[in-house]
Amino acid sequence: MEDWRRIDVDQYDPDLQYEPDPIDVPAYSAQQLDSLVTEIRSSVSRGDALGAIKLCVAQPPYGSDSAIKTTYLQAVLNAFISVRQSEIPNIVKSLDMDETDTLVKLLYSLMSIKEGQKSGGVLLGWFDKVVEIVGERPIVSYVNSSLTL
Amino acid sequence: MSQFIELNLSKDPIYDHCFSQDRKSVAITRQNNVEIYDLSAAGKPKLLTVLQHHDKTVTAVDISKDGKIVTCSQDRNALVWEPTAGGEYKPTLVLLRINRAATSVKWSPCGSKFAVGSSARVIAVCYFEVENDWWISKHIKRPLKSTVLSLDWHENSVLLACGSTDGHVRVFSTYIKGVDTKPPATVWGERLPFQTLCLDYNVGSWVHDVKFDPSYSFVAAVGNDSAVYFVYPGPGEQEVAGVFKARTSYLPFRTLIFASPTKVVAAGHNCHPIVFEGDSNGWQQTYAIDDPATKTKTSHESQSALNLFRQLDLKGSSDANSGELLTVHQNTINVLRPFQADSHGLLRFSSCGNDGKIVIFDV
Numbered sequence: 001m002e003d004w005r006r007i008d009v010d011q012y013d014p015d016l017q018y019e020p021d022p023i024d025v026p027a028y029s030a031q032q033l034d035s036l037v038t039e040i041r042s043s044v045s046r047g048d049a050l051g052a053i054k055l056c057v058a059q060p061p062y063g064s065d066s067a068i069k070t071t072y073l074q075a076v077l078n079a080f081i082s083v084r085q086s087e088i089p090n091i092v093k094s095l096d097m098d099e100t101d102t103l104v105k106l107l108y109s110l111m112s113i114k115e116g117q118k119s120g121g122v123l124l125g126w127f128d129k130v131v132e133i134v135g136e137r138p139i140v141s142y143v144n145s146s147l148t149l
Numbered sequence: 150m151s152q153f154i155e156l157n158l159s160k161d162p163i164y165d166h167c168f169s170q171d172r173k174s175v176a177i178t179r180q181n182n183v184e185i186y187d188l189s190a191a192g193k194p195k196l197l198t199v200l201q202h203h204d205k206t207v208t209a210v211d212i213s214k215d216g217k218i219v220t221c222s223q224d225r226n227a228l229v230w231e232p233t234a235g236g237e238y239k240p241t242l243v244l245l246r247i248n249r250a251a252t253s254v255k256w257s258p259c260g261s262k263f264a265v266g267s268s269a270r271v272i273a274v275c276y277f278e279v280e281n282d283w284w285i286s287k288h289i290k291r292p293l294k295s296t297v298l299s300l301d302w303h304e305n306s307v308l309l310a311c312g313s314t315d316g317h318v319r320v321f322s323t324y325i326k327g328v329d330t331k332p333p334a335t336v337w338g339e340r341l342p343f344q345t346l347c348l349d350y351n352v353g354s355w356v357h358d359v360k361f362d363p364s365y366s367f368v369a370a371v372g373n374d375s376a377v378y379f380v381y382p383g384p385g386e387q388e389v390a391g392v393f394k395a396r397t398s399y400l401p402f403r404t405l406i407f408a409s410p411t412k413v414v415a416a417g418h419n420c421h422p423i424v425f426e427g428d429s430n431g432w433q434q435t436y437a438i439d440d441p442a443t444k445t446k447t448s449h450e451s452q453s454a455l456n457l458f459r460q461l462d463l464k465g466s467s468d469a470n471s472g473e474l475l476t477v478h479q480n481t482i483n484v485l486r487p488f489q490a491d492s493h494g495l496l497r498f499s500s501c502g503n504d505g506k507i508v509i510f511d512v
Binding site (some may be wrong): 016018019020021023097134135136137140141143144145146 | 270294295315316351353354355372373374375396397398399400401
C-alpha cells in the first residue's frame, strides 16, 4: 500500500460521481462526410489552399465515430501538407477567431495520430505560425473545449 | 489613467485580501495565517496583528460591515474573528461539515450570514444561532457537480451567485427562516425557499469568478477560456434571456468586478486588468489598465553581471532579458476588490497577486 495517496476514494460514493453535461455535437454519417472530404480534396487539387483550410475548420465531425474521424483527419492532413510554408501566414490572417481555434484543435488531433506524427514537421510549422500571429488564445481554447476529435 | 499605489507586503502568494471599511488597514492571506497591515502612514505598511489558527493554507478572507473577519482554509474550517477592545481578534470555529478544502468565503451584505464554497461540491451557508451561541451551517448541494470557486451576494442577502468547475454559473436562494426577512420579488424570482435554483447557465469551462452587476439584474462571470460571460435572466423560472460572451486573446482571467452597470474590470494570468464595456445589447473589451504594450523595458537591470549569472543559473539562458514583466504585478492577479467609489461608480480598485503585492489602481 505504498501509493495510498493515489487511491480514488470517490469511486465508492455514488454521490461523488462526476457526469459531464450532455453536449450537442455535430455528427456526420459516412455519406455526408464523403462529400465534404471530396470537396476538400478538389480544393487542394485546384490549388485553392485557403478554401481547403476553410472547409476543414468549418464543421469537424466531433460527434462521429472514430473511423469517420480518422478519414476526416486524413483529408485535413493532406490539405495541411499541400500548403506551402510561405502561404501559411496569409491563410491564418484571413481566418476568424473560431476558425483559428478549430485549426489548432485539428493540429493537436493530428499530432495524436500515427499519420500526423509522420509529418510532424509540417504540423509544427503550422502551429508555430498560428501562435506567432494570433497568440496563445487558440491553445487556451483547445484546453477548455469539450468538443474533441 | 495609469495611476497606481503598489504595496509589497509578502514574499508568498496572496490568495485573497480585504480592506477594512475605513480603508486604513488591509487583511491578506499568508500561508496558514492572515496578516493585518495598517496603511495610515503612506508608504510604510505596519503589521498590526497576525490571525493564527488555521493549520493549512488560508484560501480566502472577508471583512463584514461591522468589522468581523471571516477566513476559510484548506484545513476545511472557517473561522470568524471578532475584534476585541485591545485591538486583537477572538476566533470562533465554524463547523462547516465539509470533507474537502474550503475555497472561497463571502459575508452577506447584512453581515449576519456568510457563505463558504468548497471542493466538496457544497456551499455552506452559515448563520449565528443566539440560543446556542454557535455558528450553524446549512448546505447547498444540488445540482453542484464540482468545486465551487467563487461566490457573490445579492444586496438582499438572500440570493447567492456561484461559479464552479463544472462550468456552471448558478444563482441560489439562501433564505433562512428566522434569520432573513422575506425579500421582495426581483427578476430572480418571488418565492425563494432555501436552495431554490434561480439561474443555471453552462459556460462550458471552469468559472473562476462570478459577480452580480451593481443593479443586481444580471451576472457576469469569467471562464478558464479567457472569455467574460454576461448572463441576463428572463422572466420565466430559471430562464436565460440573453448571454454575451466577450472573447479575448489573453491568458485566462481569475477575477472580475463591476466598476459601474456598464463597465467591468477583469484580471488574471495576464497580470494586468482589462476593461470591458457594454449593456444589454452586447459587451466588448475597450481598454487595458497598466497595459504592458504601452511601456518599454528599462535596460539598466539587464546589464548587471549578477543578473546575467542569475539568468544562466535559473534558466540556462545567456539572454540579457530578465524575466521581469512590464506590468506592476509580476505574477497572476488572484482577486480584485472595489476600493473607492462615488455616485457614478468605482474610482479605484485593489488587486492581490501571486507575487505578494497589493496594488490599488485607478479605473
